[in-house]
Amino acid sequence: MNINNSLIVALLSLSFITPLTLANENLDASYEQALIAFQNDEFASAIIHLKNIIQANPTHMPSRVLMAQILITQGNGSAAQIELDRARDGKVDNDRLITLYGQAYLLQGKYDQALEIAQLGQRNKQIENELLLIRGQAFIGKKQYKLADKAFIAALSMKPKNQIALLGRAQIAFQESNVNKALAYIDLSLSSVKPFINGWVLKAKILHRLGDRQGALLAINEALKINDKHLSARLTIAMLHIELQEYQQAVAHVDFILAEIPNEPRAGYLKAIINASMPNNNNAANNKLTEVIATLSAVPPEVMKNTPDYYFLAGLTNFQFGNLNDAHRYLSYYLNYVEYDIDTVRMLASIEIQQGDLNSARHLLIKTNVARPGNADILTLLGLTYLQLEDSAKAQFYFEKVVDSYPNSTVSVSNLARSKMQSGDYKAAIEALSAIKDNKINGTQIKLLLIDAYQNTQKYPLAIDIAKSLVAEFPQDSFFQQRLGMLYGLNRELASARAAFEQALVLDKANIIAMVHLARMDNIMGDYDKALSFLETKLALFDKNILLMTEISDSYLFKKDIENAQLWIQKSYAQDPNDFYVVLKLSRILVKQNQLDAAIDLIDEFIGHNAKEPQALLTLAKLYQQQNKHPQAVLALREYVEKSRRKEKALIVLAKAQLQAKDNIGAVRSYKKAIIADDKYLPAYIGLVNLTIKNKNKAFALSLISSIGDITQSTSLTAVFKGDLYLALGDHKQSIKFYQSALNKSAQKQAILGLYRNYQQQEQVSKAIKPLQQWLKSYPNDMLVAIALADSYKGSKQLTKAAEHYQALMVKFGPLPILLNNAASIEFTLGNTEKAKQYAQQAYDYLPENVAIIDTLAWIKSRLGEHQQAIALFRLALSKDFDNAEVKYHIAVTLYALSREVEAKKYLIEAIDSEQTFPEKTAAGALLKQW
Structure with missing residues (x-):
């Protein structure tokens, strides 16, 4: 049971967690009784068993799922949804829950939610068929009959005698008054063995x-x-x-x-x-109809009795006094009379930029620039708008126009440098700023920009030199001392950093940033109590300062004192619940305490009061993903994309979330939108090409690979992608040729692993051994390739060598779950059953929620005759990965050993019919023939 490469990466990024307690054998036996009762339509009996199990162990997820199934069968959608929510929180596989959620929503009349969750993807045919049925029924509920019929037709193309689809088409025909057609569909459905x-x-x-x-x-x-x-x-x-x-x-x-x-x-x-x-009934129907009349009080608009110039004066006055909303209103009125007035547009755009309404400002400024081209103020505001929208190329375009007109303007050059820094072209920014750094007007701002540019290119000594010149020029300025201290810290000159921060505090006893950095230096050195004492002393002077209280919370986190960390961050939150820095810190502490619902509620409340903060939506989506609530995460990220300034980056995040939600079509759409937003954005091409390769779309994949080559000018990278493509298409000869070509040009890890997968699929893994060994000579710490080598030994029947290799890896890297899991499988094959069981149990203790690890332990127990314990583990694995063909094969064999032939055959057929490959698939086919 070797773990695939994507899972390896995921496992290596996880921290070890405390093992969960397995349900005892009595609970497992009760669950099997409940399952048998359900299969015999004895729902009352099944519910009694399940309630007893859940009362004894609320985290027994298979019972939650089965309870939901029964409630759906009984028509109780709302109660079923509650059980499904609990199962999802218990990290039951989304493929297991998705159709049940759809049915629960349909029962409650929640048709939009049913459609949202029943997004088609690339699951197995049974699930996709059920999703089509759910979509059809939901569209009927919404009275969208053409869409409903389309869904049912698609379902029938997969299963021609599907009763639900036939009855759905009958309902639609009936709605369209085509009675004979409706009855024909119904009679066809009623001809089933069990109508x-x-x-x-x-x-x-x-x-x-x-x-x-x-x-x-x-x-x-x-x-x-x-x-x-x-x-x-x-x-x-x-x-x-x-x-x-x-x-x-x-x-x-x-x-x-x-x-x-x-x-x-x-x-x-x-x-x-x-x-x-x-007869003789004196009761009369008493139907009381109540009418609610909504009365809207008409608020007359403010009457402006003066000339239109008054609008401008009122707007200008409010703008100068900072009454921006009133200013915007009056200036907008004036612009209706005097179109494209430069001063009015300048103030309106400035207000909109300040309030974050950047698209409105952009639209107004572009129209004005077309009508009255070349105005430096309008061009500068356009550049600043695009700078905030993080569209560096367009910002540079407008700033360059201003510089062309005013080459000696330090403001114009500074703005141009800002746009170049934002695009990552720090070299060009440094050249532009260096040319004007001695200018006495704005000289300080230019030097600060230069410091930022040098800092971002990690040229700390040059940044320190400029900061020293500012300190020399302004020896009483606390901010410049603080800035110098930060640069010293980045350059690992800790003594100088501490001296600079302490001098910043001497110059300004209220420099909170300097206090925070001094405390952080103590925390980094492990002197947590010193940091806390210092911060608490300063807090006594600056009562209820949010930044100090937040830093105290962080100091307690360093000490692993979660309770006090939460107490102090809540104090910060009480001072300002709209400070996202504080809200984010509090949400992370709640997550550490396994209070995910509370963290979600916190972020949700923040979004309600701060609708323009996109990062909160990103945080919310990540929290939903931790709860296995992928549709909700996708919804949050769609809103995040709308509010994000860098659409291409936000769309990549959305695409990855859609892939987690099994919405491959949506992911493709998002990747394409990212490319439209920025046709040179490499991550969008790479994400789309990987998905296109997976979908085996050869022509489109080759087109994307060509575009990647144009962007990167890397022939080795394009060769890797071509190797991936032909591997997906089953053309091993071409795939190997491209992987070898990539390796001849540069060290491409994806290529060496691609070679290994090629030989593995052809059952010629012995051919992979030599190139893998050569790679490990150059990169001896590459654990993924080392595991591939061990698997190649196993596949070429060199089991002792494989076992020895895993022993060596565990000495080198430690007893990592992946190594223990794979070693367990090999040791069992070698007949070392006790060692195998020990390794499998140890891996499970580290990662009790990993499906491959659960399966390994269960399969070992099954073959050792511990069938009941194995069944419980297999059920757990399927609750997390409902469509896992290998697990289904293993549970089938185990059920058959318990004389549960009907259920065993069901699982075995599903394993064989699956498009997934697994090492024992041939054996599974032979076993079915034998049965």
């Missing part, structure tokens, strides 16, 4: 529409034979009896519904009709 009750109910309704009440009664009676507790069938038959004036026969059905749902409105209505129509 759905809803087919008979729908047929009854159609026959009723045709006026055939007796035929409708016959159909609904067939429905009640299947389930005499079906509320919709009871409601339909009651209505038919009332229309036939058979009131006494209707009473029992209506009373049954009202006993189950006392406030069911339709049943209440029918009951009122019965009461009013029955």
Whole structure:
């Protein structure tokens, strides 16, 4: 059970976590009884078992999932959703939950949410088929019948006799008054071995529409034979009896519904009709209709009685006094009279830039520049707008126009340098700034920009020299001393850094930044108590200072004192709940305490009060992902993209989240949008080409690889991607050729691992051994390649050598879970069962939520005859990765050993039908024939 490369990377980035306690054997036995009861439609019995399990162990996720299934079967969507939420919080695989969520939403009439979660992707055919059905039913609920029919047709193309799809098409045909077509679909569905009750109910309704009440009664009676507790069938038959004036026969059905749902409105209505129509009944229906009249108080607009110049004067006055909203309103009025007035546009754009309404400012300035081109103020504001939008190229374009007109303007050159720094061209920025650094007007600002440029290029000594010149020029300025201290710190001149920060405090006893840096130096040195004592002394002087309280919280975090860290960050938060720096710190502490819901609520509340802060949406999305709530994360990131200034970067983040949510189509769309936003943005091309290769779209992939070559001018990188493409297409000869070509040009790790995968797929892993060994001579600490070499030994039947190799790796890198897991598999094959079991258990203790590790331990237990324990572990693995073919094969073998043949065959067939490959797939096929 070797772990694939992407999983290896994920495992290596995780910290070891405390092992979870396995459910005891009694709980596992109860779960199996519940499952058997569910499969026999004995729901009450199943629920009793599940409630007992959940009461004993609320984290038993398979029970949560099964409870949700039963509740959905019983029509209780809201209760099912609660169980599904708990299962999702328990990190049950999204593929296992996605269709159940869709069904729960449909039962509650939450059609938009059903559509949102039922996004099609590249899951197995069964799941994709169920998602199509959910989409069809949701579109019917929204009365979007053409979209619904399209979904059902797609579902039927996958499963031609799917009853739900047939009944869905019948509903649509019925809606379009095509009764014969509707009945044909229904009869086709009813020809199934086990027809759905809803087919008979729908047929009854159609026959009723045709006026055939007796035929409708016959159909609904067939429905009640299947389930005499079906509320919709009871409601339909009651209505038919009332229309036939058979009131006494209707009473029992209506009373049954009202006993189950006392406030069911339709049943209440029918009951009122019965009461009013029955002989000797004096009860009268008392329908009270209430009308709510909404009265809007008309607020008359402010009447401006003076000339239009008054609008400008009012706007100018408010602008000068800082009343920006009123200023904006008056100036906008004036612009209606005097179009493209430069002074008015300048003030309006400045207000919008200051308030963060950058797109509005950009639109106004571009229109003005077209109408009145060449104005330096308008061009400068356009440059500043694009600078804040982080569109460095356009900012440079406008700033260069100003510099062309005013080459001696230090402001213009400084702005141009800022745009070059933002684009990463620090060399050009330094050249521009160096030419004007001795200018006496704005000289200080220019030197500060130069310091930033040198700092960002890690030329700390040059930055320190300029900072020293500022200190010499302004010896009483605390800020320049503080800036110098930061540069000394970056250059690892700690004694000089401390001296500079202390001098900054001498010059200004209120320099909070200098205090914070002095405390951080103590924390870095491990002297946490000294840092805390210093900060608390300063806080006594500067009561309730947010930055000091936040730094005290960080100091307690260094001490691993979470409780006090949270106490102090909450004090900061109480002072200013709209400071995102503080909110972010508090959310991280809540996460450390496993209070994810509280962290989400905190960020959500912040967003409600600070709608223009995109970083909060990014944080919210990450929290949702930690809760396995991928659709919610995607929604948050869509809003993040809208509010982000760098669309291409934000779209990459969205695309990756969509991939986690299994929305491959959405991810492709996001990658394409990122390329449109910036056609030279390499991460967008790489993300899209990897996805295109996975989808085996050869022509599009080659086009993207060509574009990557144009951007990077790297023939080795393009060769790697071509190797990946032909590997995905199954053309091993071409793939190997491109990987070898890439390796001849440069050391490409992706190429050496690609060679290994090629030989592995061809079952010729012995050919991979030599190139892997050569790579490790040059890069002896490359653990991924070392694991590939061990796997190659295993695949070429050199098991002892593979085991020895893993022993050496564990000595070198420590007992990492991945090494323990893979070593366990090999030791078991060698017959060292106790050592194998020990390694597997140790790996599981480190990473109890990793599916590959759970599977290894379970498979070893299964083959050692510990079938019940193995089953519990396999169930856990499938709850986290519902579509894992290898786990399904292993659980099938184990169930068969327990004489659970029906369920065993079901899992075995699913494993064989899966498009996934796993080492024992051939054995699985042979086993099915044997069974």
